[in-house]
Amino acid sequence: MIKITKDEIRILLYMVVAVAILACLPLLDQGYILSLGLTIVMYVALCTAWVLFSGPTHYISLATAAFFGLGTYVVGIGIDVLPFPILLIIAALIGGVVSGLVGIATLRLSGVYFVIFTLGMAELIRQIVTWIQTNFTTGIGLYVLTDFSEAHIYWMLLALTVLIFITGWLINRSRLGFAMRIIGNDETVAAHVGIDSAKAKVLLFLISGAYIAVIGAILAPRFAYIEPPSAFNPMISFLVVIMSLMGGTRTLWAPLIGVVPFTLLFDMVSARFPNHSSILLGIAFLLIVYLIPDGLIGRIEGITKRFSKKKERTHE
Amino acid sequence: MEIIITGILLGGAYALIAVGLTIQYGVARIMNLATGETLVASCFCTFWMFNSLKINPILGIFLIAPAAFILNWAIYSLLLLPLVRRAKNKAMLEVDSILATFGILFLLEGLMLVGFGGEYFSYSFLSTSYTIAGTAYGLNRIVAFLAAVLITGTLYVFLTHTRYGTSVRAVAVDPAAAGLVAINVDRVSAFAFALGGVVTAAGGTLLSTFYTFNASMGVVFTMKALIIVIMGGVGDVRGAVIAALILGIAETATATLIDPGLTIAATYFLFILILLFRPQGLFGRQTT
Numbered sequence: 014m015i016k017i018t019k020d021e022i023r024i025l026l027y028m029v030v031a032v033a034i035l036a037c038l039p040l041l042d043q044g045y046i047l048s049l050g051l052t053i054v055m056y057v058a059l060c061t062a063w064v065l066f067s068g069p070t071h072y073i074s075l076a077t078a079a080f081f082g083l084g085t086y087v088v089g090i091g092i093d094v095l096p097f098p099i100l101l102i103i104a105a106l107i108g109g110v111v112s113g114l115v116g117i118a119t120l121r122l123s124g125v126y127f128v129i130f131t132l133g134m135a136e137l138i139r140q141i142v143t144w145i146q147t148n149f150t151t152g153i154g155l156y157v158l159t160d161f162s163e164a165h166i167y168w169m170l171l172a173l174t175v176l177i178f179i180t181g182w183l184i185n186r187s188r189l190g191f192a193m194r195i196i197g198n199d200e201t202v203a204a205h206v207g208i209d210s211a212k213a214k215v216l217l218f219l220i221s222g223a224y225i226a227v228i229g230a231i232l233a234p235r236f237a238y239i240e241p242p243s244a245f246n247p248m249i250s251f252l253v254v255i256m257s258l259m260g261g262t263r264t265l266w267a268p269l270i271g272v273v274p275f276t277l278l279f280d281m282v283s284a285r286f287p288n289h290s291s292i293l294l295g296i297a298f299l300l301i302v303y304l305i306p307d308g309l310i311g312r313i314e315g316i317t318k319r320f321s322k323k324k325e326r327t328h329e
Numbered sequence: 330m331e332i333i334i335t336g337i338l339l340g341g342a343y344a345l346i347a348v349g350l351t352i353q354y355g356v357a358r359i360m361n362l363a364t365g366e367t368l369v370a371s372c373f374c375t376f377w378m379f380n381s382l383k384i385n386p387i388l389g390i391f392l393i394a395p396a397a398f399i400l401n402w403a404i405y406s407l408l409l410l411p412l413v414r415r416a417k418n419k420a421m422l423e424v425d426s427i428l429a430t431f432g433i434l435f436l437l438e439g440l441m442l443v444g445f446g447g448e449y450f451s452y453s454f455l456s457t458s459y460t461i462a463g464t465a466y467g468l469n470r471i472v473a474f475l476a477a478v479l480i481t482g483t484l485y486v487f488l489t490h491t492r493y494g495t496s497v498r499a500v501a502v503d504p505a506a507a508g509l510v511a512i513n514v515d516r517v518s519a520f521a522f523a524l525g526g527v528v529t530a531a532g533g534t535l536l537s538t539f540y541t542f543n544a545s546m547g548v549v550f551t552m553k554a555l556i557i558v559i560m561g562g563v564g565d566v567r568g569a570v571i572a573a574l575i576l577g578i579a580e581t582a583t584a585t586l587i588d589p590g591l592t593i594a595a596t597y598f599l600f601i602l603i604l605l606f607r608p609q610g611l612f613g614r615q616t617t
Binding site for chain 1: 360362408411412420423424425427428429431432433434435436437438439440442443446548549551552555556559588590591592593594596597600601604605608
């Protein structure tokens with residue numbers, strides 16, 4: 014067991030305070046700001062779960078919408094039969110099984126295969142769900158009617174985000190996390206010291222997929238009416254990639270820096286110029302590649318480093 | 330029989346898109362995820378030329394091809410070459426090029442959405458029927474297929490029987506070694522990327538003669554093209570053609586026998602089989 018350092022205790026305290034402050038948001042406002050806050054927390058949770066896998070492996074997963082939609086559908090189908098917490102567990106299991114299978118099929122091979130496979134995955138599952146619904150059930154849409162208000166969903170998501178952070182921290186301290194760091198730095202080295210890199214990646218993708226499915230499940234009551242095109246909206250996958258990379262993927266909390274500004278910007282653009290949102294996505298992708306390849310966190314670190322170097326020099 | 334012929338006719342257009350992509354990925358080492366957008370842009374160009382300038386789509390290829398060549402050359406030299414230079418290894422270039430071409434994808438898609446809106450477009454060209462073995466097929470589909478065969482054939486001869494074609498293949502095999510035998514790798518890569526764009530654009534023009542298209546369908550075609558490329562083996566023109574025909578037949582069979590809404594599922598079924606059993610492609614040799 015690795016000892017918990019003082020730094021970690023300090024970060025833990027910061028986190029408790031931050032979460033406590035954020036948890037008060039529904040008490041202040043029940044309207045637009047809470048709704049916006051909910052969207053932000055949703056993307057924070059999604060991005061953190063995404064970075065859990067894509068951060069150390071550098072594999073770009075576009076399957077977010079697929080797992081998200083699966084989670085939403087679990088709740089949509091089961092809400093009248095089973096209690097909500099059990100549905101969340103089922104969502105996690107289904108998300109985990111599907112991501113595990115996808116991982117086994119693709120993660121043994123190079124990254125490109127994985128990207129291509131996940132690119133169409135939301136579309137694939139959407140087609141299958143639509144087909145099953147039109148052929149074996151009465152209608153395409155599902156109603157999710159619960160007593161949950163936006164505040165309840167917000168609190169649940171916040172709690173889940175904390176859980177994802179704790180998971181990420183535990184993974185980092187475990188053998189799996191150590192193996193992932195070596196794989197991320199040099200996969201050949203990892204193979205030589207006897208790490209089964211495919212197994213480690215599949216395991217990590219499974220955890221990430223399960224969490225994303227739970228996020229989808231928690232958000233199902235917010236949509237109230239679920240149909241395949243909205244549940245498996247591929248836009249979610251791309252937004253998560255952009256926000257995470259914009260923040261940076263080396264630490265779990267770096268995506269936070271990308272999520273908040275981009276959610277606000279995207280919300281504004283898609284409300285005022287709905288036809289221009291893809292142009293914004295395009296520009297964001299190009300910006301990330303050419304100007305901030307390490308994310309905003311990389312930029313910030315660069316600036317602070319330069320600043321502290323200057324300080325040292327003046328001391329001398 | 331009807332399924333097989335319809336599938337092969339559809340596969341002809343797929344083959345062009347996939348051959349374009351396989352050249353871009355195989356030689357220039359760029360996984361171009363915006364390839365579907367090149368296709369759709371070409372569909373719109375053909376549509377516009379046919380409706381307002383009354384230019385025959387088949388002749389239109391000769392106008393669209395140079396434009397696509399210049400545009401793709403510019404994209405490679407201005408946007409992608411810096412990434413090739415900065416990449417420390419293959420994996421880094423892969424991630425960078427995927428993200429950059431995603432950017433191009435959304436930018437083009439957004440511009441076309443603003444320009445044309447989200448509606449579906451189609452026009453009527455050679456929409457008379459032609460009978461093969463007792464069943465009628467659209468003449469436009471047959472003409473498009475023959476044109477696709479002609480283009481692929483020309484490309485194949487160019488790659489295997491000319492000096493420049495040989496240097497393109499040399500870069501595909503090993504860029505570092507190609508540089509040693511006095512091949513300008515950067516220029517050949519840019520040329521191959523542009524050539525791939527031309528082939529894809531030609532595929533778009535032919536597709537538009539019989540297919541209903543809209544501004545946001547590019548991604549689906551990109552995905553199909555990628556799956557064909559992997560099925561056929563990266564950089565393998567012959568493999569891409571055969572894989573495209575297989576995919577065309579599989580899709581048509583699924584649409585007629587099971588449900589037209591399951592074509593992607595059929596594509597994925599093939600993809601999973603390939604990933605599990607022959608990840609190096611249908612004709613690829615096992616490495617190590």
